Amino acid sequence: MKPLHIGIACYPTLGGSGVVATELAAALAERGHHLNMFTYAPPHRAAHGVRLHLVDVAPYPLFKYPPYDLALASQIVDIVENGTPLDVLHVHYAVPHAISAFLAKQMLPGAPFVTVTTLHGTDISIVGSDPAYATVTRFGINQSDGVTAVSDSLKRDTVEKLGIAKPIAVIPNFVDCDFFKPIAKPARKEFRIAHASNFREVKRPLDVIKIFHRVSASIPARLSLIGDGPELPAALELARELKLTDKIDMIGAVSVPNLELADADAFLMPSSSESFGLSALESLACGVPVVATNIGGIPEVVTDGICGFLHSLGDVEAMANSLMMLHRDPRLRERLGVNARKRALEQFSENRIVTQYEQFYASVLAARN
Ligand code: GMT
Secondary structure: OOOOEEEEEOOOOOOHHHHHHHHHHHHHHHOOOEEEEEEOOOOOOOOOOEEEEEOOOOOOOOOOOOOHHHHHHHHHHHHHHOOOOOOEEEEEOHHHHHHHHHHHHHHOOOOOOEEEEEEOOHHHHOOOOOOOOHHHHHHHHHHOOEEEEOOHHHHHHHHHHHOOOOOOEEOOOOEOOOOOOOOOOOOOOOEEEEEEEOOOHHHOHHHHHHHHHHHHHHOOEEEEEEEOOOOHHHHHHHHHHOOOHHHEEEEEOOOOOHHHHHOOOEEEEOOOOOOOOHHHHHHHHOOOOEEEEOOOOHHHHOOEOOOEEEEOOOOHHHHHHHHHHHHHOHHHHHHHHHHHHHHHHHHOEHHHHHHHHHHHHHHHHHHHO
16 A cells, blocks of 8 residues: 555553554554654554654643643644645544544644544443533544444443444454563463553552452462553552452553563453443463453453453352362463453454454545545
């Protein structure tokens, strides 16, 4: 395909949409496209070959809430007017990026680029459907030239919650399977469970502790907590009350947790809402079975009984039992791990999904001409 000039706007988060956007930018640059990335801080994962534009939100005493969306739109316009061409402006996470993209396009004569919005999850399920933002989010999505969602489940939610009639293409998230890969684990007597998240309420960190409590009461086990976030102190408090502290390894925030995930015997994701579950996919790529809730987009990533086990939200007993079964039966664990790696390679490899994005850009550009 002819090299395109692509702008990508995202939040520079440690996981989720920030990671997907950054890795997509780097992969597209590697394929010969010209990449410009717009964000408020440097991204956590490497973005080789990508020109980074840090959005400068000027403070002013009147601003209780500095208008990031305006600063982003303004910066995109300035960059185009100063000679950087853009064929596609691809924004990740609808709020407020879809509106900034719309504004930038309106401000430029002749609408030089097409806009693509990728919906990631909480931009629909929590923020975008909140009455404070629903109207403007609906408008931003409807004004995008192309819209993608990271799972069928998120596509359905978007139609249901925001009444979007515009076609939404499902392009799932991806993983670099050369980087996230199985490692030889040292012989050890403890069964190691990993949980990685931003420790927000939707990740149910208290369930993580409750599940681990049940598991460690029956078998020798350790828990790795990867990441950081607002509910981490409450989770650690519960761990203290249950006398689990010395069985928990606090890993903290890690930019690329490939070794930490690969070192686990199982990955635990008891979320109450998850449009996709990127760290579950990264674990599958590492050949690590996943025990999770059967909600949102998780079943599209983790096939129940094949590369992990899925249970109802809050069923800490069932999730603990699945983890203990994986401990008891190393052959089952190995079989699920092999299936997990195979699923990541066959369905969610970087190569496969980046090609889908290229094809999507081509179709949106063709529809404009
Ligand atoms: O989990 C979050 O709240 C962060 C959010 C994000 O934008 O980073 O995650 C969402 O997008 C990820 C990447 O597409 C998905 O893997 C997560 O499942 C999704 N989170 C939720 O739906 C809660």
